[in-house]
Amino acid sequence: MRIHTVAQPHALADAAAGLVATLVRAAPHARIGLPTGETPLETYAALARRVASGTLDLSRATGYAIDEFAGATHAAPGTNAAFYARHITFPLAALHCPDNAAPDPGAEIAAFAMQLTSAGRLDLCLLGIGVNGHIAFNEPGAAVDSRARVVALAPSSRQAHASAFGGIARVPSRAMTLGIADLLESRTLVVLAHGPAKANIVRAALNGPETPELPASWLRRHPDITWLLDEAAASALTVP
Numbered sequence: 001m002r003i004h005t006v007a008q009p010h011a012l013a014d015a016a017a018g019l020v021a022t023l024v025r026a027a028p029h030a031r032i033g034l035p036t037g038e039t040p041l042e043t044y045a046a047l048a049r050r051v052a053s054g055t056l057d058l059s060r061a062t063g064y065a066i067d068e069f070a071g072a073t074h075a076a077p078g079t080n081a082a083f084y085a086r087h088i089t090f091p092l093a094a095l096h097c098p099d100n101a102a103p104d105p106g107a108e109i110a111a112f113a114m115q116l117t118s119a120g121r122l123d124l125c126l127l128g129i130g131v132n133g134h135i136a137f138n139e140p141g142a143a144v145d146s147r148a149r150v151v152a153l154a155p156s157s158r159q160a161h162a163s164a165f166g167g168i169a170r171v172p173s174r175a176m177t178l179g180i181a182d183l184l185e186s187r188t189l190v191v192l193a194h195g196p197a198k199a200n201i202v203r204a205a206l207n208g209p210e211t212p213e214l215p216a217s218w219l220r221r222h223p224d225i226t227w228l229l230d231e232a233a234a235s236a237l238t239v240p
């Protein structure tokens with residue numbers, strides 16, 4: 001496990017973009033897991049700048065969602081599909097995301113996971129961490145051997161997406177997510193966290209016990225994981 005602490009969030013985004021660039025130079029057809037939320041925004045902007053300047057070509061790489069809301073509509077502005085449409089502004093060979101309006105979300109996420117398994121595992125998965133320690137939409141209670149499935153969203157997760165959906169009442173109560181075991185199968189994991197609001201959960205994930213109550217704690221079992229933190233997010237760590 002590597003913990004890389006930088007002074008500013010923009011340096012964190014540059015570091016994350018650099019890891020993606022290194023991967024794709026060696027493996028242009030790489031499969032990359034792409035989180036949503038506020039955390040990866042600067043990373044996606046940094047990737048877009050590299051692509052625009054001609055120093056990075058992601059056009060043969062394939063992006064994969066790691067989660068998506070269930071029981072939404074295609075027009076809802078807060079879905080992960082809508083997020084990708086806004087923030088993944090550079091060309092990829094494909095960007096696969098489960099259908100947020102699928103009538104049977106269980107079958108949808110199972111088919112999505114099967115498609116990923118048939119393609120081969122992820123080469124690199126970027127991850128954010130929720131304030132409650134969730135990873136993708138593996139909410140507290142998620143077992144280390146959990147697989148792709150439909151989950152009930154925690155109140156804090158629905159709250160985090162309230163403004164994007166135009167109010168908490170419009171945030172779906174369920175989501176589809178890759179499981180902890182699916183995420184641990186990625187060849188490389190890169191967890192991003194910035195800001196003081198993430199300090200306690202980062203400390204618990206890295207310094208506390210491995211427990212389903214803190215799904216991010218399972219990530220410590222991964223043999224090739226980098227935590228990219230700004231100083232604020234790293235400020236509560238007791239073991240560097």
Ligand code: PGA
Nearest residue numbers: 037038039040128129130
């Ligand atoms: P955030 O969410 O990036 O909006 O803080 C992180 C997450 O839920 O994974």
